[in-house]
Amino acid sequence: MRLKKAAALLLVIILMISNKVMVSHAGTGSQMPSISFEQNENLDFMRVYHGATTQFTTQGVIGGTRALLVNTGTLDTNYGGIRFDMNEPFNWGDNAVFKAYLTNPNHEDIQIRIDVKDTSNNRRINYFTLPANSSRSITIDNLGPQTPNFSGADGWWGADNGIDQANIDLFEIYLWEERPGLTATSFIVDHITTQAEITPIVTLDQTTATIDKEQGTALQLTATVMPDAITDKTVTWSSSNISVATVDQSGQVTAKGNGHAIITATSNEDHTKKATCAVTVIGFAETIIPYMNRLSFEDQETSATLVENNSTTNRVSNNGITHGSKALDVLFNTGSSSIDFVPVDDKPWVISSNACLTFSAKSQVSSPFDLYVTVGLIDPETGTTNQQVNKISVVPNEQMKITTAYNISQGDLAIRSFSDMNGSGVTATSLVSGPGNIGGYHITKITFGVNQASAGMRFILDSVKTVDDATRVKLGNYYYLDKYGQSNYIDYDEKIHHDQELLDAEANEQMQLDTWIAELEANASRNQFGGWRNEALKQASTGRFYVKKVEGQWMMIDPEGYPYLSTGLDVIRYGDQNTWVAGREPMFENLPDRNGQFSEHFSNLSGCPVSPDGSNETNLGINFYTINLEKKYGDDWLEKWKSNAIKRTKAWGFTSLGCWSLPSIAFGKGNQVKTPYAANFWVTGTHAKLSLDGPGWGHLSDPFDPQFEHDVYDGAMALRDAGVDRDPWCIGVFVDNEIHWGSQEGKYLIWSTFVHSDAYTSPAYTKRALIDWLKEKYNNDINNLNTAWGSSLNSFDDFLPSYTGPVGVQDTTEMFEYIAEKYYKTVHDICERVLPNTMYLGSRFADWGCPQGIAAIAAKYCDIVSYNSYKTHPIQNWMELDTFDKPIMIGEFHMNTCERGAITRGLVPVWPQDRERMVADYLDDIEDNNKLVGIHWFQYFDEPILGRGWDGENSDTGFVDVTDQPYPSLVNAARSVHSTMYENKFAGSQVVINPKPPVDPVFPDKESEEPEPLPPIPVIVVPEFAGLTFEGNDTSVYRLSNATASSAQVVTGTGVTQGSKALKYTVSNLNKSGNGVYSNLILASPGVFGLNMSDGISYDVTNPGSVPVQLRINIHSNGAIATYYYTVEPGETRHIDMVEAGPCAMDVSNPRHGYWGLDNGIFYNSMNGVSFYIWEDSPGLINETSAALIFDNIQAIKN
Incomplete structure (x- = not known):
């Protein structure tokens, strides 16, 4: 499971109608x-x-x-x-x-x-x-x-x-x-x-005012919005510092304390139009802003004002009380409903820099509901207001202690999610919007509310207070995990308390497994591969797995020719169980001696994307799962664990091993383990990657890079070397996983690979391939393309830089298909060449990376199209199953309960009492869908409670927990479905489809002929960079970006250092928005510049202006960018040499020159682009509207 919550972070877009050239109509509406x-x-x-x-x-x-x-x-x-x-x-x-x-x-x-x-x-x-x-x-x-x-x-x-x-x-x-x-x-x-369109003008009757408390605390301001034709003449009032003065929406200003505040009236017609009044307040005695006191709704409390918004409240003394003798009964009326707590006299509450908000809640209804907790905030230094919105699922019949606005992140503890601190005494909310840390703010209001209340929705609220971050206290300062890696804050029947319980549980389980295995072996309707021994439906026996459509229903056929359904568990391995120790030592109750009996289960976790704050140079991690296996099995724990994992999957009814299983268990070893399996490999190596927009993780391979085919070949050959190509027990091969194909419509992929990419500053293999595709489609006539797109291009070469013009929508779709075709066809052809007779199982689509049309393209080349479906049922609309006729497989699913101490609700949270039924229902769908031939559960074991080492993912994903104890509900669900799976799916199919007599499978020769190696990638010879002196023959080597704001012209006189001419680069409209988007003068090459590793470039630069100008230079090399800067004084000419620099830290200490982005070094042998630009919003140009520099004598430095 990778970043599927991308979901987190997920934009899903449907392009509803094709883009067309504007049609003009004779009439109008x-x-x-x-x-x-x-x-x-x-x-x-x-x-x-x-x-x-x-x-x-x-x-x-x-x-x-x-x-x-x-x-x-x-x-x-x-x-x-x-x-x-x-x-x-x-x-x-x-x-x-x-x-x-x-x-x-x-x-x-x-x-x-x-x-x-x-x-x-x-x-x-x-x-x-x-x-x-x-x-x-x-x-x-x-x-x-x-x-x-x-x-x-x-x-x-x-x-x-x-x-x-x-x-x-x-x-x-x-x-x-x-x-x-x-x-x-x-x-x-x-x-x-x-x-x-009419532009509103906002004015105030006063632009400065002073309020002296001795003469009163109120001031009335009046806003006028002109002209009369403006529809919405209302304004929104705001104060920059509500601790000094507040303002209501009638313009009434109320003084609160000595100081200064800016009162702003903003047009509701156009939010960019505003008017302000600078207010000074004097005459108040100095007061201390109060700290927030606990709200426990006792009769004598006076620290907050309660405001009911479509709600009703009542103090109660017999229910939901966690502090004092009273609590607050809150009834939400139908619709949007909430209650507010506002500090008395509007004086914001002070909180600590490491604060969070806690409260207790007890639902009074029978169904869960989402409670939103909004914390109004103000920055005490600037008066800037903000709010943080959090969400918590309030469950029925449970007294919940909740922490919200918690000041903690992945970087603190290297844990992906804190959504449910099950058993720890604290349940955490999930952040909806606003700052992640409320420390440093003051609180202006606390709101508890629901979006759409149903009739009678109620809960009891008590003990609202701020404390030092309860999540950090609970996780960071106390023993959260026991010596087995289990939560110390929850107990359950299968929990291990001492080593003997591990041994006893193992002995009892083996007796049960032996019974189930004996039942399986006595079942004459199952063959050795787990297929259904039904002679009426038997097909040709080929010695390998394959798929066939029989009477309108897709079937997988096992090597003996019988119908087969692949069910299995993913990730039967142990490496993903490492979790961080370094930086989190207080969270562990009783760590084993680092150099003692279990020393081999510690590891170095350096290089992980997510690591805890305070992790020291040891980067120490621990694998509790393997420690428990050694306690359970002894020194030979690894082999015994492998054997028992296979035994379990069979006894539980599963017919195969899913993806990501340890290669040493099964790859090429089917005849030893007697269990079908899915093999897999990633396309790694040095081929180019496409960086994509939108949600998701990772990168898409550039399938047009000649190196891509070689890297696919290497991955397939690794499986062949393991014997997968001739193993009858191998179902097939997954290649890559959850590829980031972009949004639902796929158009983002085109924008990032074709529109936004720059073929001068990067290899851009896909972009160049698409340009060739367009040339062929439009008969190499740019006018034909201009007519179709509504563009005004001079030639197809205009596409080489980053393109900002219109794009034909139909061509967008076809270009997307062209990229996908190239990827899947390349993988298919290599796998067919290297792994003959082995099914290609696809790339396991995720909902965030499965745009329209992609599945149908994959189906042309995949034997089985695979999906990862984290829902309560496997088949979803986004899969577009009606667009192709091929079988499908679910590569990943699971459901989470937190019943053994997991601290995140996971991707598919369900109640523990419902999981057995819901998992059985999910698996049952394999019996009802004519295309579905396999479902695999992710994964064999739970992820570590405190997060797996490399990315912090930490949900209860397993059929077994950290002590290797199975979940009975999951085992029961699996056995129930598997016992009648074939009979239910093929009920009524009694015709003899293949009346041929049974034949013995013919297994491939283990000495099969080696595939021919791929031809070498051609070496492109690039001429050396010849230098630029702008004497008339070299203007085509440079170009401008954001050209509407910049220009370049060849000049004589000032700035010439070689020959008689130089190039003057002018930015006529300086960008001072602070967004860092500047005009660029770019030197570009179709490949690299033909320099050696130790070479460099030199140039002369002159400032013809009257103020200093900072020149910045980006060196594009091997996909990386290094930035240098040089300040050029008015009238100064600087000669600059830039040569290879090894890895070094950023240095911006000298205002005359510096650099950053050299963490991995920069080498000019792979340089393929140089961008010169002016720091347009620098302090020195604050009063300028334009700036210019003159360049000359740009040369290669040969060493």
């Missing part, structure tokens, strides 16, 4: 009316679709009395919302902008999408992010040609060539329901208009 949802307003052209419901509300109203509340119903891929569709087209007008007022009534951020389509089916999708419990005016001000933008909280895609605004066919407003972790189902919309 009617003017679109304003929509404010008032009484008697005609809404006949509004439709509600995909299960959504609507009702009028007074919440979220702007400029009227009603708004529209939209509830999407069940969250799924069929987004529910509202559609506006008139009998004739809308005319938005060429210069009009679309505006709407949106409100998020939920306690979590949501994304609203607005889909606009014209009568030619051109479609543009805009999206807007709304923070929890907020409102905003949104504007769509450009429906013309645009490059898609996904870079911020708001963005758009689709109809790259524009929308015909005079003929709008319909528009839709809906909630993005597939946002990872989303529970919100509603939004509010009001005041939908189209009008000519």
Whole structure:
């Protein structure tokens, strides 16, 4: 299991209609009316679709009395919302902008999408992010040609060539329901208009003011928004320092303490338009801001004000009390509901720098519900406000002690997740939004709420307080794990307390396993491979596994010719059980002696992406699982463990070993272990990788790099060397895993590999292959492509640098297919060549990396298409099973319960009492689907409670725990399904499909002929860099990026150091946004520059301006970038030599020159790009609008 929570972090996009060139219409539509949802307003052209419901509300109203509340119903891929569709087209007008007022009534951020389509089916999708419990005016001000933008909280895609605004066919407003972790189902919309764009102007009646407490604490400010044509003349008021002065939404300022505050009025029509008043407060006696006292709802408490928001509260003395004699009974009314705790007199509460918030909760309803805890924050230094939103699942009938806003991260303890501190006395929330650390802030408000309360939803709240981080205290300062690697904070029937229990459990289990194995061997309906010995369905026996479609149903056939279903456990190995000791020593109760009996079970975990703070130079890790195996089996623990793992899988009914199993167990050893298995390899090596946008992990191989084919060959040959190619027990081979193919539509892959990549500064094999593909498609005529794309390119070479123009959507799809075809065909052909008669089982798609069309392409080359499906049922819509006719296999699934001390709920959390039934239901689906021929559980053992060493992943994924004790519920589920699996799947299939007499399988000759080696990769000879003096013949060697803000011209006079000419590089519009996106002058080569490792480059640079300019240079080499900087004074000419530099730390101590990015060194033999640029937002250019440098005599330094 890799970063599937990517889910964490997951953008899923569906491109709804192909992009088309704009069609102009002779006629235009009617003017679109304003929509404010008032009484008697005609809404006949509004439709509600995909299960959504609507009702009028007074919440979220702007400029009227009603708004529209939209509830999407069940969250799924069929987004529910509202559609506006008139009998004739809308005319938005060429210069009009679309505006709407949106409100998020939920306690979590949501994304609203607005889909606009014209009568030619051109479609543009805009999206807007709304923070929890907020409102905003949104504007769509450009429906013309645009490059898609996904870079911020708001963005758009689709109809790259524009929308015909005079003929709008319909528009839709809906909630993005597939946002990872989303529970919100509603939004509010009001005041939908189209009008000519008008820029609001905001003014205040006062721009400075002083409040003297001796004369009163109030000040009224009045904001004016002009001109009159502005629809929304309201403003939002805010204070930069609420400890000095607060402001309500009428403009009333209230003094709170001595100091200064900026009061801001922001236009709700256009959030960039603001006016401010600088307020000074005097006359207050110096006071101490209070620390937060515990809220335990006793009668005498006065430290907080309770505010009910569509809720009812009542103090109780007989239920849910964890401190004092009272608690708070909270009843959430139907809909969005919450309660607030606000400091008395609005004085923010001070908290420690290592603080978190704790409270107790006891549900009063029978079903779990998600409680949102929002902590309002203010920075005491700057007055900047913020909020942190957290979520916790409140379970029925349990007194829960909860910590939230906890100040801890992966970097602290190298643990992936803390979502459930089961048994530790603390349950942790999951962060929804806001800063991960509240330490250093003051607290202005604490809110407990739900997004959509059902009738009667209640819980008891008590003991709300801030403490030093309870998670760190519990995990870091106390013995969390016992000497067996088990949690010290929970007990259960199978828990091991002393070594004898390990031995007793082993003896008892062996008796049970022997009984089950005897039953299996006595079952005449199963053959040695685990296939179904049914003569009526017997097929040809080939000596290897293969697949065949029989009477409309796909079957896997075992080497003897019988129907076979592959069920198994992944990761039967032991290396992934290492967990960090270094930096976390207090978390272990009784570590064994580092140099004693169990010394071989300690290891060095250096090089891991995730490591704990404070880990010392030892990087010490420990494997409790193997220690327990040695205690259980003695010195020969490894061989006995291997043997017992095979025995268990058979006794539990599994028919195979899943992916990632230890190669030494089975690869090429089928006749020894007598168990079918799936082999696997990664395509590693030196081939180029494609860096992709969107969620996911890892990189996609560049299949057009000639080295890729060789690296696939090497991986396949390693399996052949192990004997996999001639092992009848090998089901087939997985190659790679959860490949990052990009978003659901696949378009991101094209943007990153074709549009965004630069063939001058990187090898860009895929980009060059796609350019050749376009040349062939358009008969090498750029005008044909320009017509199809709406572009204005001069030649196909214009694609070589990073491209920012329009892209034809149909070609985008076809280019994506071209890349995928190249990958899967290359892997298939190599595997067929090196591992003949061995099935290719695909690459195990994940939902975040399975865009439309990819499965059908893989199916052309895979014998079985594989998926990893972490859901409660295996078959999901994103798999697109109706687009191909091949069998499928589930490579990974599991369900988590935390019943033995795991501290994360995992990918598929279920209740312990439900897991046996739900796992059986999942496995049962193999009997019902005509394509499904295998399901594998991830994985054999639980991950370490405190996280596996290399990435901190820590969920209860196993059929066995850290002490090698099985979970009875899982074993029962497996045995129940396996006992009747074949009979149920093939019930009624009694016709003789293959009436040939049985034949003995013919196993391949072990001395099979070696495959021919691949031809060597051709060596590209690159001429040496000839130098640049800009005398007229070398201008094609450089180019500009962000050229709209920069220019380059050959000049004479100032700056010339060689010959009679030099190159003046000017940035005419300096970028001072702080985003680091600068114009570049780029020297580029189709390959490398032809230099030796110890060579370098030199050049002269002159500053013709009146202020210092910092020149920066990026050296692109072998996929890495090193940055140097040099300050050039006014009128100065500097000669600069840049040569090879070995690995060294960043040095920015000298303002005249420095560097960073040399951690691994820089070598000019692999240099393929040099970028010169000006630090445009440097302090020295703060008052400048442009800057220039002159370059000359750029030469290679030969050593």
